[in-house]
Amino acid sequence: MASTRISAQLPPDIDPTKAPIAFGRRALPKLNEEIQSPEPLTQQHALMALCDLVHDPEKVYQAIQIGFVENLKTLLLHHDSTVRQKTTEILCIMAMHNVGLIQKGVISALAELLDDPAEIENALIPSPMSLLSPPAGAADILHAGLIPLLMFKLKSELDEIQELILDTLSNCLRVEASEALSSGAITILKQKLTHSSVTIRSKAARVLLAIGTHPEGKVVVGEVIPVLVSLLEDTDPEVQASATGALMFATVKPQGRFSALGAEAIPPLLKLVAGETSKARLSAIKTLTMLAELPEGRRKLLDHTDMFQQCLNDPCEAVKRAAEIAICVIKWKPY
Amino acid sequence: MSFPRAAHGNGGIGVAVTAGLSASQSPAGSPRCRGAGCASVTAAVVVCCCCPCCREKEPVRYANLMYDRRVVRGNTYALQVVPASTQLDLFEIQRQREARRRALARKRAKEQMQLRTPEPVEGREHVHVQTELYLEEISDRIIEVDMECQTDAFLDRPPTPFFIPAKTGRDVATQIEEGELFDFDVEVEPILEVLVGKTMEQALLEVMEEEELAQLWAHQRAYAELRNAELAEVQRLEEQDRRYREEKERRKLQHMQMLQKQKETTEKIAAWAFAKRYLTDLIPSVFNNLRESGFFYDPIERDIETEFLPWLMTEVEETLEKKVLGRMMLDSLIRTVVEKRLDAFSQEPLSGQTEAPAEEPRPIDAALQEADETEAADLPVTASEESDQPVAEEQLSRRISFQLEEPDRAETEDLETDVVLCPFRRMSLSHSRALKDVFQILALLISS
Numbered sequence: 060m061a062s063t064r065i066s067a068q069l070p071p072d073i074d075p076t077k078a079p080i081a082f083g084r085r086a087l088p089k090l091n092e093e094i095q096s097p098e099p100l101t102q103q104h105a106l107m108a109l110c111d112l113v114h115d116p117e118k119v120y121q122a123i124q125i126g127f128v129e130n131l132k133t134l135l136l137h138h139d140s141t142v143r144q145k146t147t148e149i150l151c152i153m154a155m156h157n158v159g160l161i162q163k164g165v166i167s168a169l170a171e172l173l174d175d176p177a178e179i180e181n182a183l184i185p186s187p188m189s190l191l192s193p194p195a196g197a198a199d200i201l202h203a204g205l206i207p208l209l210m211f212k213l214k215s216e217l218d219e220i221q222e223l224i225l226d227t228l229s230n231c232l233r234v235e236a237s238e239a240l241s242s243g244a245i246t247i248l249k250q251k252l253t254h255s256s257v258t259i260r261s262k263a264a265r266v267l268l269a270i271g272t273h274p275e276g277k278v279v280v281g282e283v284i285p286v287l288v289s290l291l292e293d294t295d296p297e298v299q300a301s302a303t304g305a306l307m308f309a310t311v312k313p314q315g316r317f318s319a320l321g322a323e324a325i326p327p328l329l330k331l332v333a334g335e336t337s338k339a340r341l342s343a344i345k346t347l348t349m350l351a352e353l354p355e356g357r358r359k360l361l362d363h364t365d366m367f368q369q370c371l372n373d374p375c376e377a378v379k380r381a382a383e384i385a386i387c388v389i390k391w392k393p394y
Numbered sequence: 395m396s397f398p399r400a401a402h403g404n405g406g407i408g409v410a411v412t413a414g415l416s417a418s419q420s421p422a423g424s425p426r427c428r429g430a431g432c433a434s435v436t437a438a439v440v441v442c443c444c445c446p447c448c449r450e451k452e453p454v455r456y457a458n459l460m461y462d463r464r465v466v467r468g469n470t471y472a473l474q475v476v477p478a479s480t481q482l483d484l485f486e487i488q489r490q491r492e493a494r495r496r497a498l499a500r501k502r503a504k505e506q507m508q509l510r511t512p513e514p515v516e517g518r519e520h521v522h523v524q525t526e527l528y529l530e531e532i533s534d535r536i537i538e539v540d541m542e543c544q545t546d547a548f549l550d551r552p553p554t555p556f557f558i559p560a561k562t563g564r565d566v567a568t569q570i571e572e573g574e575l576f577d578f579d580v581e582v583e584p585i586l587e588v589l590v591g592k593t594m595e596q597a598l599l600e601v602m603e604e605e606e607l608a609q610l611w612a613h614q615r616a617y618a619e620l621r622n623a624e625l626a627e628v629q630r631l632e633e634q635d636r637r638y639r640e641e642k643e644r645r646k647l648q649h650m651q652m653l654q655k656q657k658e659t660t661e662k663i664a665a666w667a668f669a670k671r672y673l674t675d676l677i678p679s680v681f682n683n684l685r686e687s688g689f690f691y692d693p694i695e696r697d698i699e700t701e702f703l704p705w706l707m708t709e710v711e712e713t714l715e716k717k718v719l720g721r722m723m724l725d726s727l728i729r730t731v732v733e734k735r736l737d738a739f740s741q742e743p744l745s746g747q748t749e750a751p752a753e754e755p756r757p758i759d760a761a762l763q764e765a766d767e768t769e770a771a772d773l774p775v776t777a778s779e780e781s782d783q784p785v786a787e788e789q790l791s792r793r794i795s796f797q798l799e800e801p802d803r804a805e806t807e808d809l810e811t812d813v814v815l816c817p818f819r820r821m822s823l824s825h826s827r828a829l830k831d832v833f834q835i836l837a838l839l840i841s842s
Contacts, residue, residue: 085547308629
């Protein structure tokens, strides 16, 4: 009788659509050769098998060493859609392991596929990109000039794809924001901030955060401050956290500070600070610190210093420091 | 046998107590090991376990330490140990000799009992030979061969062809009723368990992978948050610093401007004070200068000075010129008269002339007095008498020319104007009085 003991091996699966996998170290080289064969059926079989193998990081490493990535790049432009889809999937899983795919120029190869008319690949393409982007791939993406293209896609794609695109954008724009600004990012993002989906709102706010880290971005994000302030009272904590982060960077400049004060940002921020478990705590404290640099802000916040005192006992080190700095700034006098 | 050990590798160490004694004489009466050929002493034990000759013969007996003869008892302080007395008893010596003889005998007997091959016959030699079918090289070194085995990279093995064995035997049929072969429900259970188990395992693996990813993302997110906060802090501090710097610059500029203005103001005040002081006596000095340079004049005085006096001077000049002219005329007249007189007197004798001039001076005096009178009356109003004077002078000069003698030295002490009267200096003394009078008239003329 078969024993029920679970083994360390994957269970043997007899899938007719998969090529048989050779033993041990021979598996990947064999699949490599199969992939290069002229028959599409063989290629498909091999890709299916590879898809399963790639979940193991060791295999991924070996695959990259053997030189799989070149073949996969060629396959991305195959005429058969299944092949393309499977290749994208494989690249997606490989990207998750973060073993240095970026040097192989995968991003540029992926970029060529972005304009593929078939929908299935499009659903998958941004995901390896978004996985590859932080932070080393960001330079590559910028280099390939993909940002205007991504922005354009942002308008027209499905929601899930939009989320992925927003992820990619937030990672890239942290490095450099001028391209995005020149392609009119702010208007698009402003729309997204009022989207019905929660994830899209939070990710759009994250993109704004990334834009705001640059000086020219701050000026532009300043226009969106009223919307961000309204997002502070959103029900989802993710959205709140992202919006607070974006506000934090937007209020560094004095114009931003004035517009934030004008939009009555202080009460919701105080609520966020008071909430013990909110993710936005750190960002809220920092934003209040920025607002406290203005005289009106300081006046209003002098009444609420006890809340910052409470934060001093927070277990998180960063929150403690931020609360100390906030108290210093609030109590500062010009003389 | 205090420390017995079951298996001795080297029996001599086993019992430290016994080892020392095994080779030496034992105290009298102590039992000896009964093993053949063993001369060691044992205490209350038949066989000692330490010596190798006895080891395999009889089992080891264990004895109590307390009753071991070899352990020294009693007071050890004053014990004079005589380890082995060199003086042996006769009996002891005998016994030893006997034991030795017995041992030798035993050995010889053993040797003889061993089987030996008979000695070789004359001229022959025993040689060891192998008698098997195949010769074998005998050496004490074991033959070793290194063998390696490695799996080659698999050549592409074609898939095994489906094996369908050839049909052999006879076909026989039989009928299986239900429940005869196996009970499905019982048999299927383990298979199901495996299936379900493996499926679950696969699912768990996948879920674990996803969870791992999610955790990685969460970790990254937390880090990103911290990083953002720090970045914002840095930017805020930069902004603050920029503001403070700008404010400082502005204040410095303001202060500089204020200082500048102050400096200018003090300079202005100083200049104003100095100028004021400098210019206080400007007006008096100006007026002084003007007055000194004659800008403030009395108009009447000026008028008199500018107009009247020049006119007066010109008039005086004219009058004087006229007078001068008159005098010059007189001069010339006198000169001619004197020359003529001289000529005349140089020709005539001197006596006749003295009376004539004596008489003539008197009418000349009278004429002169008349002229004096007329001229004295004319003096105040010289303008109107201009025409008379030359006539009077002409008359005078005619008269004088007749009366005058040759010019000798005249007494010229009364003469006031030498220039006019130069020719008269040479006149003689006799005519001096007359000439004096003439000269007086001339002086009066001049002084008017």
